[in-house]
Amino acid sequence: MMNRRELIQWAGGALTFGSQPLGAQGGLLLEKTIPGTTESIPVIGIGTNRYVVGDSSANSQLAQTLQMFHRLGGRLIDTAPMYRSSETVLGNLIDDLELQGQFFLATKSDADRDKGGRERVENSFTQLRTNTIDLMQIHNLRGLDMLPQLRELQAIDRIRYLGITTSRTQQFPDFLQVMQVEKLDFIQVNYSLADRQAAERILPLAQDKGLAVLVNIPLGRGQLFRKVQGRPLPGWAADFGARSWAQFFLKYVISHPAVTCAIPGMRKLSHVEDNLGAATGQLPTSAQRARQESWFDSLI
Ligand SMILES: NC(=O)c1ccc[n+]([C@@H]2O[C@H](COP(=O)([O-])OP(=O)(O)OC[C@H]3O[C@@H](n4cnc5c(N)ncnc54)[C@H](OP(=O)(O)O)[C@@H]3O)[C@@H](O)[C@H]2O)c1
Numbered sequence: 028m029m030n031r032r033e034l035i036q037w038a039g040g041a042l043t044f045g046s047q048p049l050g051a052q053g054g055l056l057l058e059k060t061i062p063g064t065t066e067s068i069p070v071i072g073i074g075t076n077r078y079v080v081g082d083s084s085a086n087s088q089l090a091q092t093l094q095m096f097h098r099l100g101g102r103l104i105d106t107a108p109m110y111r112s113s114e115t116v117l118g119n120l121i122d123d124l125e126l127q128g129q130f131f132l133a134t135k136s137d138a139d140r141d142k143g144g145r146e147r148v149e150n151s152f153t154q155l156r157t158n159t160i161d162l163m164q165i166h167n168l169r170g171l172d173m174l175p176q177l178r179e180l181q182a183i184d185r186i187r188y189l190g191i192t193t194s195r196t197q198q199f200p201d202f203l204q205v206m207q208v209e210k211l212d213f214i215q216v217n218y219s220l221a222d223r224q225a226a227e228r229i230l231p232l233a234q235d236k237g238l239a240v241l242v243n244i245p246l247g248r249g250q251l252f253r254k255v256q257g258r259p260l261p262g263w264a265a266d267f268g269a270r271s272w273a274q275f276f277l278k279y280v281i282s283h284p285a286v287t288c289a290i291p292g293m294r295k296l297s298h299v300e301d302n303l304g305a306a307t308g309q310l311p312t313s314a315q316r317a318r319q320e321s322w323f324d325s326l327i
Pocket of ligand 1: 073074075076077105106166167192193194215242243244245246247248249252273290291292293294295297298299301302
């Protein structure tokens with residue numbers, strides 16, 4: 028088991044510990060630095076692709092979830108205009124909870140310039156009720172011709188970082204090519220214990236090029252839990268501080284040296300408490316990660 032100093036060294040200095048908030052199980056949340064900057068973000072964010080307008084009890088559940096995420100030290104929120112009302116719901120919740128300015132807001136752009144791309148981006152500022160979007164990502168490489176306009180918004184600090192996303196392995200060759208030719212700050216990609224292809228070329232290239240990495244679908248859309256249903260956590264999971272299956276899966280993702288932050292989708296309060304626990308304590312070493320892989324692959 029590595030201590031904090033060894034852990035930071037192993038992660039190439041990119042890993043720090045948040046100085047303010049207390050993590051889910053009482054420890055400081057682990058943070059990683061955005062390459063090329065002095066800014067760091069907690070290694071667990073929140074995905075909100077199912078934050079949609081519902082009845083009042085559904086809305087109050089989302090409010091409690093977001094409030095808990097903030098209370099435990101969570102900062103990065105990933106949303107998109109294509110997630111139905113997610114941006115609007117978040118804009119309202121953040122205002123209602125009086126948490127403006129407390130989050131790192133990541134959203135997406137997916138429309139070509141001549142198909143209303145600029146208006147769609149402007150709409151994101153309105154829905155999220157913010158003057159600054161921390162990260163604007165081209166969604167699934169759709170509407171890449173918006174990049175020059177997005178760079179103009181970056182030059183006047185309305186957008187702080189620019190990135191691209193994918194969640195489809197078939198798109199990896201095109202994704203790699205865009206990573207090679209465009210100047211970007213972030214990428215977002217699918218990666219989990221059950222879906223490791225990004226580690227072959229995308230994550231190493233992100234490291235080479237100094238790009239921050241967000242990981243989507245880190246829990247296989249919930250399918251990973253089905254695979255381990257009825258099984259106890261292996262005893263050695265405690266060696267890197269995993270107290271639940273979610274922490275076992277998320278610690279695997281965030282311990283990859285190229286990964287900056289995983290963004291599990293979370294609508295339930297208990298899931299936020301559980302998942303932010305993955306951002307506390309130890310992370311698996313490379314040997315422990317290899318053990319997680321072979322153990323997972325041996326499951327039928
Ligand atoms: N191309 C793209 O840009 C792209 C594509 C896909 C996803 N994304 C982003 O990535 C985010 C994450 O992806 P995802 O939500 O599809 O998949 P995911 O994070 O792998 O899985 C989310 C599912 O796991 C459940 N869950 C979360 N924590 C849990 C826990 N501790 N125990 C048991 N179940 C738990 C969630 O339940 P509850 O919701 O009920 O809490 C939800 O059903 C999205 O929200 C979105 O922001 C981006």
